[in-house]
Amino acid sequence: MNYTGWIIINGSIATDKFIDYATMIEEAAAKQKMKTICLKNDAVLTLLCPKNGTVSPIPNHNKLPDFAFFIDKDIYLARQLEQLGVRVFNSSLAIEISDDKIYTYQMLMRNQLPIPETVIAPKKYHADNLPSDYIQEIINHFGFPLIVKEAYGSFGEQVHLIDNQQSLTDIISNIGERPFVFQRYIEESRGRDIRVQVVGDKAITAVERQNEVDFRANVTNGGKMLPFPLNENTEKLAVAAAKAIGADFAGVDLLFGQDSELLICEINANAHIRNLYECTGVNAADYMITYIKKELSR
Template sequence: MNYTGWIIINGSIATDKFLDYANMIAEAAEKQNIQTVCLKNDAVLTLLCPKNGMVSSIANNDKLPDFAFFIDKDIYIARQLEQLGVRVFNSSRTIEISDDKIYTYQMLSEQQIPIPETIIAPKKYHAGDLPPAYIQKVTESLGIPLIVKEAFGSFGEQVHFISNHEELTKIIPLMEQRPFVFQRYIEESKGRDIRVQVVGEKAVTAVERQNNKDFRANVTNGGKMLPFALDDKTEKLAVNAAKAIGADFAGVDLLFGSNEELLVCEINANAHIRNLYECTGINAADDMVTYIKKELS
């Protein structure tokens, strides 16, 4: 059967990096005789009209594809496509969980998957500090230094290293009404982590990221990548983490804990794969398309 698919990116950030990811998926699909078209989310017009049943007016002559591959976080369009019977990779629920780090940690904790000790900050309706007694309990539980991490953000930009009590009391009002967590700082993993690319039930490749200038290992913050040899323990943890949020594929970030323990730091439902390919020579796009084809058959 000849399948058709949409590769959806965000129209407001259609940079070369996102277009390159879309092209990698499109090229992998072409090799497996799957026709795809790349669409910006602002090229997809959805109409909700309960009086006449659910109607969707969509680009590409209103013809729906067999599947949609999302390189975006527009969960509303993803959900709309699902309601119209289109198989979405990853699902709208997975995108929603992955985009919200608090939701992610709750799902991981529910499945008993190891994460750094984490405290969810109470919801605030205005900017301001938290009660001193609450802050005291946080520092007694997690110690200092610690990490303050916003629920929403990318490339490590909303992750803050807090070295003392004064910095902690200063940053909390700056969070304003944004949700965030307090998290134990994992000294053993300073400037280093593992990125594992998971596709379905297997890990297809992995790299170790190292950064000697920043506590975050992200390449965008100056880190470098080295091929990482996967073992059964690492693969099992990464696959189980992806399963916990219902991901078809994901970039799972692991921290080096004490006593050789690995901890799940984050799960990226639309992780870019170019750097992995250049570092390891493994093109995860081929595995993703093979997985999609199997799921559709």
């Protein structure tokens, strides 16, 4: 069967990086005789109507695809497509959980998977600071340095390494009403982590990211990638992490803990794959399309 698919990117950030990712998926699909088109989320009309709710491209009102591949976090569009019977990769729920680091950590804890020790900051309705006795309790518990991480953010930009009480008070004030967590700083993993690419029940490749100038390993912040040899324990942990949030595929970031223990840092439901391919020679797009085709044939 020749399946059809929509590749969804965000119209407000349709940069070369996102378009390149979409192109990799399009090319992989074409190799397997699957027809896809790339659509910006602001180029489709999502109509909510009890008798005739639908999603259609503008201006062409084509029929719905067999599947949608999301390189975006528009969970409302993803959910609408699901309600109309379109299989979405990843699901709206997986995208929602992945996008919210607090939700992610709660699902990982629920599945008894290893994460850095984390405290969820109380929800605030104003930008006021937390009570001084609460802040002192956080300091007593974690000591310095510690991590403050916002629930929403990309490329490590909302992750802060805090060295003293004044900096802690300042960053809490700057975050304001946005949700965030306090987290134990993992010194063993300073400037380095592992990115494992998971597709279905398998980890297909991995890289170690190293950054000599920043505590965050992100390539965006100046880090570099090296191929990382997968072993059974690393693969098992990464696959379990992806399954914990219901992701069909994901980039799972692992930290180096004490005594060679690995800790789950984040799960990216729409992780970019170009750097991964250039570093390891593994084209995740081919594996993703093969997985999608298998899922649709069920």
